[in-house]
Amino acid sequence: MTDEPLIWASIAIIVMAGTYNFGLFLLSRRRLPHRSGSGEERFYVFLLACLNEEKVLAESLARITALPAGKCVALVIDDASDDRTADIARSADPERVWLHQRRLPNARLGKGAALNDGVRLLRASGLLGGRDPDDVIVCVVDADGRLDPHVVEAVDPFFNDPRTGATQIGVRMYNRRAGLLARMQDMEFVVYGDIFQSARRFIGSVGMGGNGQFMRLSALDSLGEKPWSDSLTEDLDLGVRLIARGWTNQHCTTAAVSQQAVLDLRRLVRQRSRWFQGHLQSANLVPLILRDVPGRAAMDLIYHLSSPVLILLTSLLPLSFLVAVLGTIAGSLQAGRPLVSTMWFLGPYLLSFTAAWIYGFVYRRRESSLGPLRAVVLGHVFVLYGYIWFAAGWWGLWRAVTGKRTWLKTARS
Amino acid sequence: MYGRSAVGSVLPLVGLAAGPEMIPGIPVARALQATAGAGFLLYCLTVLGLLVARLRLRARPSAAGSLASGAKDLSAVDRT
Numbered sequence A: 001m002t003d004e005p006l007i008w009a010s011i012a013i014i015v016m017a018g019t020y021n022f023g024l025f026l027l028s029r030r031r032l033p034h035r036s037g038s039g040e041e042r043f044y045v046f047l048l049a050c051l052n053e054e055k056v057l058a059e060s061l062a063r064i065t066a067l068p069a070g071k072c073v074a075l076v077i078d079d080a081s082d083d084r085t086a087d088i089a090r091s092a093d094p095e096r097v098w099l100h101q102r103r104l105p106n107a108r109l110g111k112g113a114a115l116n117d118g119v120r121l122l123r124a125s126g127l128l129g130g131r132d133p134d135d136v137i138v139c140v141v142d143a144d145g146r147l148d149p150h151v152v153e154a155v156d157p158f159f160n161d162p163r164t165g166a167t168q169i170g171v172r173m174y175n176r177r178a179g180l181l182a183r184m185q186d187m188e189f190v191v192y193g194d195i196f197q198s199a200r201r202f203i204g205s206v207g208m209g210g211n212g213q214f215m216r217l218s219a220l221d222s223l224g225e226k227p228w229s230d231s232l233t234e235d236l237d238l239g240v241r242l243i244a245r246g247w248t249n250q251h252c253t254t255a256a257v258s259q260q261a262v263l264d265l266r267r268l269v270r271q272r273s274r275w276f277q278g279h280l281q282s283a284n285l286v287p288l289i290l291r292d293v294p295g296r297a298a299m300d301l302i303y304h305l306s307s308p309v310l311i312l313l314t315s316l317l318p319l320s321f322l323v324a325v326l327g328t329i330a331g332s333l334q335a336g337r338p339l340v341s342t343m344w345f346l347g348p349y350l351l352s353f354t355a356a357w358i359y360g361f362v363y364r365r366r367e368s369s370l371g372p373l374r375a376v377v378l379g380h381v382f383v384l385y386g387y388i389w390f391a392a393g394w395w396g397l398w399r400a401v402t403g404k405r406t407w408l409k410t411a412r413s
Numbered sequence B: 001m002y003g004r005s006a007v008g009s010v011l012p013l014v015g016l017a018a019g020p021e022m023i024p025g026i027p028v029a030r031a032l033q034a035t036a037g038a039g040f041l042l043y044c045l046t047v048l049g050l051l052v053a054r055l056r057l058r059a060r061p062s063a064a065g066s067l068a069s070g071a072k073d074l075s076a077v078d079r080t
Helices: A004-028 A057-065 A085-091 A111-125 A151-160 A180-203 A217-221 A234-244 A265-292 A295-305 A307-314 A316-335 A343-366 A372-385 A388-401 B026-059 B061-069
Strands: A043-050 A072-079 A097-102 A136-140 A164-173 A213-216 A248-259
Touching: A004 A180, A004 A307, A004 A316, A004 A343, A004 B026, A043 A057, A043 A111, A057 A072, A057 A085, A057 A097, A072 A085, A072 A111, A085 A097, A097 A111, A111 A136, A111 A217, A111 A234, A136 A151, A136 A217, A151 A164, A151 A213, A151 A248, A164 A180, A164 A234, A180 A248, A180 A265, A180 A295, A180 A343, A180 A372, A213 A217, A213 A234, A234 A248, A234 A265, A234 A295, A265 A295, A265 A307, A265 A388, A265 B026, A295 A307, A295 B026, A307 A316, A307 A388, A307 B026, A316 B026, A343 A372
Parallel strands: A043 A072, A043 A136, A072 A097, A164 A248
Antiparallel strands: A136 A213, A164 A213
C-alpha cells in the first residue's frame, strides 16, 4: 500500500508523545534537594489585574491580607471596571491593599498591559521604599485566586538562589467538588504541575502560568519596561523570555493557589481556544529560544510550543477510529457476523488509556480522600476530557487564520 | 498546553477479522490516519530545519558570547 509509511508515521506521533509523557513522569518523581530559609527579608507584592471582579475579589484579598504583615501587600489594578471592584479594594486595609485605577481609553487593553502598568507604578511611585529589586517578589494572582496561607514560606527559599527569576506554584480548583467538569480541571492542573512542571525543573524549562507566578522584580526589570507582552498567553511568553535571559524558573509543589473552575463546557472550550491561539502566537518566540536558550531546555520548549500542531494532527486519529468503528458496525450488520476481534479494542485501549493509570495515581496523591478505584476511573475520564483540546484547537486555529485576536474574558460564576 | 491530549484511538485496522475492503468507511479512516502521518513527517522536517537554524545562530560570535557565559544578561536592568 502506498500510504503505509504515512500510517506508520501517524503511529510514531503516539509513540513519541507517550515516550515523552512517560519520561517526564519518571523525571518528576526525582526529589529536589531540600531548601531552607536564609532569613533574608523579602518584600512580596501581589498584583491583581481586575476587570469587573466584584464577585470574587473580596475573598482573594482576605487571603492576601492574612499573609505575614510587613512583608506582603496587594496591588489591585482596576482595569476600568463598571462594577464595585474598586470599592471592594478601597474597603480593605489601606496599609495592605493598594489600588491603582486605570481609565479608558487607556484601559481594557489586556491583562499584560494592566500588569505592565502595575509594575511601572511600583518602580516609579516609591511604594517599595527603595528596596533592592532583587529582594522584591512580584506575584501575579487572578482576582479569584485563593492562596495557601503558607505560600510565602513555601516560595521564599527558591529565591535564595540568586539565579532564580521566577517560581510558579501549583494551581487547584476550589470548586472541584462542583461536578465532573470542575474535577477534571482540577486534575488537569495537578497533573500538569506534578508531572510536567516538576519534571521541567530538571530540564530548565519550567513555564509560568497566569495565576500564582512569583517573580523577582529584578528579573522583570531585565525584560525591559513592559515585561508582559500583549499575547493571549502572556504568562507563557514571559516564562520563556526569562529563561532566555538566563534566569532559572522554578516550580513549587508545596503550595498552591486555588481558582474557580469553569462549569460550562462551551465556556471551557472557548477558554482553551484562547490559550491555544496564544500558543500559536508564541511561535514568534522560537528564534529567541534557538538563539539564547541552552540545549535541553530549548528542545523541550520547542516541543511545548509546537504542541498545538501535534494536537491538531492527533485530532485526526480519534476521528479515523470513529469512522472505522461505524464502518465496522455497518459491515458486521451487513455480513451477519462480527468483523472484528478483541484486538480491535485492546490496541486502542492500551494506546489511549495506559496514561490514565498514571494520571489517577498522581491525582490521588493530592486527593487522598479518593479511593483507588475512583482515581483510576477519573484517570480514564480525564483521557476523554483531553479531547476538549481537539475542539479548542480547531476553533483557535480558525480564529488565528481569520485574524481574530480579541477575546472576552471567561466570566465568573 | 495543560491537557496532554488523549492521543490513542489509533490503529483502526488492527484486529479486523475481515478484509478492509469489506468494511465501509475504512478508506476514509486510512486517509485520515495517513493525513496525520504526513503532517507529522512535515513536523519532523520543520524540527530538523530548526535544529540547523539553531546551529547557525549559535555559531555567530555575538550569540556564542552570551551563551557561553550562561549568566543572566542584566544589561537592560533598570534599577531606579
